[in-house]
Amino acid sequence: MPQQKNHSFDVIVVGSGASGGWACKRLAEAGLKVALLEAGRPQSDENFTEHKPEFELKYRNKAHELIRKTRPIQVKFGVCNEYTYDWFVNDLDEPYTTPADKPFNWMGRLRMTGGRTNVWGRVSLRYSDGDFKSASLDGYGENWPLGYKDIEPYYDLVEKYVGITGSAEGLEHLPDGQFQPTVPLTCQETLFRNRVKEKLGRTVMPTRSANLTKPINGRGPCHYCGPCERGCMTHSYFNSAFTTVADALASGNCTLISNAMAYKVLMDPDRNRARGILYIDRITKQPREVSARAVILCAQSQESVRILLNSATPQYANGLANSSGVLGHYLTAHVRSGGGSGEFPAFGSKPSLGAPIKPLGIYIARFRNLPNTPPYKKFLRGFGYEGESSTEFNWGAPGFGAAYKKSLLEPRSAIDITGFGEVLPRWDNFVELDSTVKDVYGIPVLKIHMSDGENERAMIQDMGDSAGEMLEAAGAKNIRTYAHPSAPRWALHEAGIARMGADPKKSVLNQYQQSHDVKNLFVMDASGFTSNPCQNPTLTIMALCVRSCDYLMSELKRNAI
Ligand SMILES: Cc1cc2nc3c(=O)[nH]c(=O)nc-3n(C[C@H](O)[C@H](O)[C@H](O)COP(=O)(O)OP(=O)(O)OC[C@H]3O[C@@H](n4cnc5c(N)ncnc54)[C@H](O)[C@@H]3O)c2cc1C
Numbered sequence: 149m150p151q152q153k154n155h156s157f158d159v160i161v162v163g164s165g166a167s168g169g170w171a172c173k174r175l176a177e178a179g180l181k182v183a184l185l186e187a188g189r190p191q192s193d194e195n196f197t198e199h200k201p202e203f204e205l206k207y208r209n210k211a212h213e214l215i216r217k218t219r220p221i222q223v224k225f226g227v228c229n230e231y232t233y234d235w236f237v238n239d240l241d242e243p244y245t246t247p248a249d250k251p252f253n254w255m256g257r258l259r260m261t262g263g264r265t266n267v268w269g270r271v272s273l274r275y276s277d278g279d280f281k282s283a284s285l286d287g288y289g290e291n292w293p294l295g296y297k298d299i300e301p302y303y304d305l306v307e308k309y310v311g312i313t314g315s316a317e318g319l320e321h322l323p324d325g326q327f328q329p330t331v332p333l334t335c336q337e338t339l340f341r342n343r344v345k346e347k348l349g350r351t352v353m354p355t356r357s358a359n360l361t362k363p364i365n366g367r368g369p370c371h372y373c374g375p376c377e378r379g380c381m382t383h384s385y386f387n388s389a390f391t392t393v394a395d396a397l398a399s400g401n402c403t404l405i406s407n408a409m410a411y412k413v414l415m416d417p418d419r420n421r422a423r424g425i426l427y428i429d430r431i432t433k434q435p436r437e438v439s440a441r442a443v444i445l446c447a448q449s450q451e452s453v454r455i456l457l458n459s460a461t462p463q464y465a466n467g468l469a470n471s472s473g474v475l476g477h478y479l480t481a482h483v484r485s486g487g488g489s490g491e492f493p494a495f496g497s498k499p500s501l502g503a504p505i506k507p508l509g510i511y512i513a514r515f516r517n518l519p520n521t522p523p524y525k526k527f528l529r530g531f532g533y534e535g536e537s538s539t540e541f542n543w544g545a546p547g548f549g550a551a552y553k554k555s556l557l558e559p560r561s562a563i564d565i566t567g568f569g570e571v572l573p574r575w576d577n578f579v580e581l582d583s584t585v586k587d588v589y590g591i592p593v594l595k596i597h598m599s600d601g602e603n604e605r606a607m608i609q610d611m612g613d614s615a616g617e618m619l620e621a622a623g624a625k626n627i628r629t630y631a632h633p634s635a636p637r638w639a640l641h642e643a644g645i646a647r648m649g650a651d652p653k654k655s656v657l658n659q660y661q662q663s664h665d666v667k668n669l670f671v672m673d674a675s676g677f678t679s680n681p682c683q684n685p686t687l688t689i690m691a692l693c694v695r696s697c698d699y700l701m702s703e704l705k706r707n708a709i
């Protein structure tokens with residue numbers, strides 16, 4: 149069957165999530181003609197169900213077994229539920245493989261405009277200079293080819309547009325940003341923050357989160373209904389579907405091509421240039437081509453690298469833009485299997501089913517291996533904690549009858565915290581193509597090899613121990629801590645498999661996420677991250693993407709690519 153062709157564009161952007169949304173906004177608003185290829189369906193306010201009670205659902209949101217039949221991996225994370233499951237990839241249609249002894253849960257694979265930003269947790273933190281130069285500080289791995297000053301103006305730009313609520317804390321290792329007014333801490337959280345600071349010197353703050361407390365660009369402030377992962381009709385959290393992508397489309401310069409599963413980058417071998425993308429229409433399963441002067445992959449780390457591996461040519465036999473041989477290697481993703489909880493009975497206010505729900509909690513800034521402090525002996529790098537307080541009905545109360553009803557109304561007022569830790573980039577954590585398996589569109593799938601090392605194991609143990617220490621310092625009762633090995637590895641914050649660097653022999657991309665090998669090919673998601681600091685990655689993904697788009701436009705202007 150001959151391939152159908154779309155007309156030519158200035159730039160093709162693959163993927164409409166956090167990075168792709170910004171790429172198409174920045175470029176289309178500057179006047180470039182952009183084709184936005186998105187594997188998923190268009191998103192719409194009509195799909196949002198944040199105000200729909202469970203009793204209105206067919207299976208009362210208890211249909212896990214049913215969802216498991218098509219999404220056995222995605223359903224492992226609570227945001228894939230009866231409200232949202234059809235936003236997620238069908239794991240059977242689009243599988244991946246792992247070695248038997250290295251299970252890996254590749255969750256959060258969305259197939260909607262907006263990608264993961266439809267359901268993300270919205271925690272938005274800057275990296276610091278110490279993160280970009282961590283190899284110089286502790287001797288492990290490579291420094292990033294850029295520093296904090298290079299990205300700072302782009303953090304400012306992105307934060308002002310996205311709308312990040314947060315508090316200025318003056319920490320060198322977790323720089324302050326352009327914050328909207330913060331959402332106040334609850335009583336438990338305030339007590340926890342004060343005592344942890346007083347007794348241990350650690351900083352607990354309101355989560356820096358992409359939820360509006362003031363209106364911007366026609367988006368209303370949050371009204372505290374709670375389940376942001378089901379959408380938001382007032383557009384009060386950041387989802388690229390109704391922000392960056394909507395702006396790009398409104399410019400008149402961006403064409404969204406939905407249900408377009410990018411298969412490979414098409415090359416002009418004589419000129420060593422990318423000339424377009426071959427994609428499979430997910431509805432008709434027919435191949436199509438679209439061409440442009442430059443190609444930007446923003447499909448999420450593993451998906452973008454899968455496209456590059458599937459784009460091998462005689463010249464790039466091990467994957468496109470892989471003369472270094474590092475493409476697919478140095479996979480990182482946060483470990484988060486250590487933490488704890490404790491109760492604060494003094495705050496025994498009555499639980500309620502109808503109260504406002506704060507969509508963000510607390511963040512505890514990293515306190516191990518900071519610049520200008522002695523190195524921590526047990527592991528390199530560090531971790532922060534995400535947490536929240538809750539006052540709930542005592543659902544776990546034993547017994548039945550009147551006594552049960554009474555205990556049910558005795559509230560459990562608690563704080564839970566979970567560590568998010570940096571994983572060291574290691575060569576033997578990698579992805580490759582599985583030559584024996586294809587997805588339902590005929591595209592070879594990834595085989596993912598990932599496991600924890602000694603550093604991660606020691607860090608997870610400390611996440612549990614330090615959680616207990618802080619809850620104790622705060623005077624919590626019934627403290628429970630945990631520190632599990634993180635197998636099967638699971639991931640929402642994957643990065644590093646087409647890493648940036650100054651040396652083309654050791655990296656795939658330069659500091660502008662431009663391929664060293666193919667000058668009109670860029671990868672603007674987290675694939676390029678040289679390391680994966682413990683802060684959540686998306687704010688940095690977006691800021692870097694805008695910086696790289698500005699570079700791309702200047703290069704196009706001077707006909708350098
Ligand atoms: C439940 C959850 C909670 C999270 N919480 C946080 C948080 O609190 N803070 C934080 O910083 N990060 C968080 N993240 C991670 C965050 O969502 C991602 O870092 C971010 O969305 C990645 O942006 P991206 O552009 O790389 O990919 P995505 O946003 O995933 O977008 C990729 C898009 O590309 C499309 N695509 C994939 N393959 C192809 C293909 N072959 N052809 C065409 N299109 C394709 C997908 O359909 C998707 O729409 C969370 C993620 C999840 C799932």
Ligand code: SF4
Binds near residue numbers: 198359360374375
């Ligand atoms: S809690 Fe706020 S941001 Fe989240 S869905 Fe409700 S109104 Fe929107």
